[in-house]
Amino acid sequence: xxxxQIILTGSIVxxxxxxxxxxxxxxxxxxxxxxxxxxxxxxxxxxFLLTGARDSATMVIGAGILGVLTTFLIEFFHKKGRxxxxxxxxxxFTWLFAIGVILISAFAGKVDLDQDCVLYGEIAxxxxxxxxxxxxxxxxxxxxxxxGAVLVVILIFILFGYKELFLTTFDPAYASAIGISTALWHxxxxxxxxxxxxxxxxxxxxxxxxxxxxAPPATAYLLTENFKFMLxxxxxxxxxxSFSGYYIAVWLDGSIAGAMASVAGILFGxxxxxxxxxxxxxxxxxx
Amino acid sequence: MDSFFEFFSFSDPNIRYVVIGSLLLTSSxxxxxxxxxxxxxxxxxxxxxxxxxxxxxxxFILSGEKxxxxxxxxxxxxxxxxxxxxxxxxxxxxxxxxxxxGLILSVFFGIGIFMLTIIQKxxxxxxxxxxxxxxxxxxxxxxxxxxxxxxxxxxxxxxVWLFFKELTLLAFDEEFAVxxxxxxxxxxxxLTTLTVLAVVVGIQAVGVVLMxxxxxxPAAAARFWTHNITTMxxxxxxxxxxxxxxxxxxxxxxPSMPTGPWIVVVISTIAFISFFLAPGRGILYRVKTQRRxxxxxxxxxxxxxxxxxxxxxxxxxxxxxxQEILSKRKxxxxxxxxxxxxxxxxxxxxxxxxxxxxxxxxxxKGQRTVKLHRLWELYxxxxxxxxxxxxxxxxxxIEHILTPELEARLEKLLNYPKVDPHQSEIPYx
Numbered sequence: 212x213x214x215x216q217i218i219l220t221g222s223i224v225x226x227x228x229x230x231x232x233x234x235x236x237x238x239x240x241x242x243x244x245x246x247x248x249x250x251x252x253x254x255x256x257x258x259f260l261l262t263g264a265r266d267s268a269t270m271v272i273g274a275g276i277l278g279v280l281t282t283f284l285i286e287f288f289h290k291k292g293r294x295x296x297x298x299x300x301x302x303x304f305t306w307l308f309a310i311g312v313i314l315i316s317a318f319a320g321k322v323d324l325d326q327d328c329v330l331y332g333e334i335a336x337x338x339x340x341x342x343x344x345x346x347x348x349x350x351x352x353x354x355x356x357x358x359g360a361v362l363v364v365i366l367i368f369i370l371f372g373y374k375e376l377f378l379t380t381f382d383p384a385y386a387s388a389i390g391i392s393t394a395l396w397h398x399x400x401x402x403x404x405x406x407x408x409x410x411x412x413x414x415x416x417x418x419x420x421x422x423x424x425x426a427p428p429a430t431a432y433l434l435t436e437n438f439k440f441m442l443x444x445x446x447x448x449x450x451x452x453s454f455s456g457y458y459i460a461v462w463l464d465g466s467i468a469g470a471m472a473s474v475a476g477i478l479f480g481x482x483x484x485x486x487x488x489x490x491x492x493x494x495x496x497x498x
Numbered sequence: 499m500d501s502f503f504e505f506f507s508f509s510d511p512n513i514r515y516v517v518i519g520s521l522l523l524t525s526s527x528x529x530x531x532x533x534x535x536x537x538x539x540x541x542x543x544x545x546x547x548x549x550x551x552x553x554x555x556x557x558f559i560l561s562g563e564k565x566x567x568x569x570x571x572x573x574x575x576x577x578x579x580x581x582x583x584x585x586x587x588x589x590x591x592x593x594x595x596x597x598x599x600g601l602i603l604s605v606f607f608g609i610g611i612f613m614l615t616i617i618q619k620x621x622x623x624x625x626x627x628x629x630x631x632x633x634x635x636x637x638x639x640x641x642x643x644x645x646x647x648x649x650x651x652x653x654x655x656x657x658v659w660l661f662f663k664e665l666t667l668l669a670f671d672e673e674f675a676v677x678x679x680x681x682x683x684x685x686x687x688x689l690t691t692l693t694v695l696a697v698v699v700g701i702q703a704v705g706v707v708l709m710x711x712x713x714x715x716p717a718a719a720a721r722f723w724t725h726n727i728t729t730m731x732x733x734x735x736x737x738x739x740x741x742x743x744x745x746x747x748x749x750x751x752x753p754s755m756p757t758g759p760w761i762v763v764v765i766s767t768i769a770f771i772s773f774f775l776a777p778g779r780g781i782l783y784r785v786k787t788q789r790r791x792x793x794x795x796x797x798x799x800x801x802x803x804x805x806x807x808x809x810x811x812x813x814x815x816x817x818x819x820x821q822e823i824l825s826k827r828k829x830x831x832x833x834x835x836x837x838x839x840x841x842x843x844x845x846x847x848x849x850x851x852x853x854x855x856x857x858x859x860x861x862x863k864g865q866r867t868v869k870l871h872r873l874w875e876l877y878x879x880x881x882x883x884x885x886x887x888x889x890x891x892x893x894x895x896i897e898h899i900l901t902p903e904l905e906a907r908l909e910k911l912l913n914y915p916k917v918d919p920h921q922s923e924i925p926y927x
Contacts, residue, residue: 236593241600242541249707291781292773297540298718302769305711309762312633316755326756330632330707331611418548418707419611422604429593429601466615472608479601483591491590 213338216352218457220337221471223358224411225449227365228423229431231404233438233445236428237380238400242297243282245421246304247401248408250281252311252329252417255409260318271361271406278405279398281307308417331468332416354413361410368403369442376400377438415468426475427452433482433489448478501751513750519644520703520742524712524761526651527700528738529658530692531713532720532731536669537689540714541596542584545603546697547709549580551610554631555617564628566646570698577694580606607706634705634745634758643702650699654692658731665689666727703742704758711762712738719769722776741765795898796829796837801846801864802871802897803827804856809923814861817853865925866905870897872918873908879919880912886919 235244254277258269281303288299315324327333342353350356369376378386379396387393404424411420431444456471463470484492508514534543550573557572558564580602587598617628658665664685667675675682693713700712720733745761774781803826808814820834829837838854841847846860856864874893878884900908917923 236597239594239596241594241597245600245603288773291784292722293779294718294721294773295535295538295540297538298535298714301540301544301710301714302718302766305708305715305762306766309708309711309759309766312756312759313763316759319754326633331615419604419608421600422608424604425597425600426605429597432593433591460612463612463616464619465612469608469610469612469615472605473612476601476605476608479605483587489591 214457214461216338216355217334217467218453220352220355220358220414221334221453221457221467222450223355223362224414224420225423225427225453225471226446227358227362227407228411228420229427229445229449230365230369230442231400231407232424232428233431233442234376234380234400235404236425236432237438241425242300243285243401244404244424246285246300247278247281247404248417248420248424249304250307251277251405251408251412252308253277253314255412256311256314256318256324259324260314260321263321270409274409274412275402275405277307278401278408282398282401311417328413328416329418330416331419331466332412332414334414334467337414358410358414361406365403365407368399372396372399381438415471419468419472422472422475423449423452426472426479430475430479430482433479433486448475452478502747505747505750513746515644516746516750517743519648520746521739522648522651523699523703524716524738524742524745525735526654527696527703527709527712528716528734529731530654530696531738532717532727532734533658533665533669533689534693534696534713535717535721536727539693540710541599542581543693543697543713544710545580545584545599545606546577546694547701547706547713548603548610549606550577550697550701550709551631551706552576552606552613553610554628555610555613558617558628559613566643570646570650573698573701574694576606577697578690581690581694610706630705631701632705632707633756634701634703634708634761647699647702650695654695654699657688657692661685661688669727703745704761705756708758708762711765715762715765715769716741719765719772722772722779737765737768740768791898793837793840796833797841797846798863798867798898799827800829800834800837800841801856801860802867804847804854805861805864805868808856808861808864815856817850817855819853823854867897869925870900870905870908872922872924873905873912873915874900875918875920876912876915876924877908889919 232241232244235241251274254273254275255270258273261273262269284303285296285299288294288303289296292299294302312326312329315326315329319325337352337354340353342350342356344350375386375391375396378389378391379393383393408417408420411423415423427445427448428441430448431441434444435441452471452475456474457467459474460467460470482490484490487493504510505513508517531543534540553572553574553576554569555572556576557568560572561568584595584598584602587593587601588595593601614628664675664680665688667678667680668682668685668689672682675685696713697709700709704712716734716738717730719737720730723733724730741761741764744764745757748755748760749757772780775783777783800823803823804818805814806826807818807822808816823829823834838847838849841860842849846857846863848855848857871893874896875886875889878889878892879886914926915924
């Protein structure tokens, strides 16, 4: 039962991240996603301090603000300060992440968070942290509900904004010509990435979430040219990553999130070598 | 306050060692980082930093001890491997570099974390302290470890000094370096090796996760103060050292705090101050310059409008109402009002009962602007063969920028023409 709950949470997180990651890597914003996932940390800690609990709503708001602030700062330093983009990203997210870690250390007694959780999450404890209603009814793992809710939001976002996201990703000039605001959809996507990072934070931590944002979509991208098929493949890969990551972690007695990231990397490596059409070994054999 | 003096008197030999260690670690990574920054490889540095973790863990698993030399070899190998993989993925697949960086960074880190958690649960007593690689602890660097890392830091600084010319060429003009016959591949290899080594020593101070800041932020801050690479390297080293010193002090007064984040916050603060306040490139300075130029353009346009009014019937010193000025050119009401006020206090305009008129200096300035405009229109039609009805907008911009030297050259080149392409007179004198 516990295993199922952990795998389910892992899959939900991997699917939400992967779906958004497809857009990120096609927009060449993979590193912005990386920056956001680091930079939401102070938002999470401050929300924690304000509410004194893992209150999901406050956290999502706190992290959402931080995520959009990060994108804004990166663009501000780049445009107004004429700082090159890579440096602008690097300076901004390390600064915010450092503040987050300091806040955790400074309020170690008051915040139920530690550096380990930041680094690789606490997905193994998901089944222990139950949502119990006031009448005493046990509803099941709390994290499962928060990540599930975020997945629903992401799915609605992608289903209803499919055309807009698709056009602003592949042909921004055409998109603005027919009246779609590229800036609006850019910030909406960044907001969605922030929310997902926060929801995934407890499960896999701030850094390994990047592996789930980038690795499955990158793998799917090597396997297909069709965007819809890429989204579907990413979902399948996410579930596979969660499932095998869990059992490898149990087998070797290590961090589940770490194992998930490792599996995601191995799957990418296999696609890179053997993908039909684009795999480099396949190319060599054909020659 | 006592601890402040105790620390900065450096009388305690332990404090001395810690300070020397932190200064060397931070300044050497800042110096190498300057070239990484100039080569626009800042995020690659981030990937190397994360990729070092599995190397550290693997060499610990294999050797079972925490000898710094073995850990450095492991870190060096996986750091290098990550760079090679990023290059291969970018070259051999349709994935872009940023995706390759993010992928390698997170997957290597994930593998590292996986190994680290296995080590932690294995019960090997000597593993304590391995997690200091994550957030850094400059103060715990003592004895043999300190000597090893100090030596590498010195090697880094000396290598940059020895190969300064080659590295600079590579950073600014790779193609020129090729034509000079320099072994560009070898220099690139050198820079990569130095970057990996800088990461390996830097993580002692700030840890794996924040190492990118140690490479990028001092250089980014230094870039705002100077155009000279030697000065930039010195500044980056000084900024890096300041943050290292602050980090050593903080880990002295608050031993439970992780040092890395504090060092990063200090260096980021220095960087933000530079971004905003540095003369020349700083954001505030730029905004101020933009405002000044905007005002200048606005004022010159007002003078030009008055001159145009004066041209009708050659009544240049006639009194004009606001409506008359606005009939010649559209102005924002507020911009017109403040511009007129400025022009009066600068002695270009007079105001009598709400009527505005030129002073002698004002007429001369308005006339010059009109002259430059028409000269430029003529130049564009004659020399660039642009149709006369397409030259106005361009001339409207350039008239505020042309210097007296260019003005003289234009006059000479066009042989002191009498009229512009629209047959308007070009005023001299």
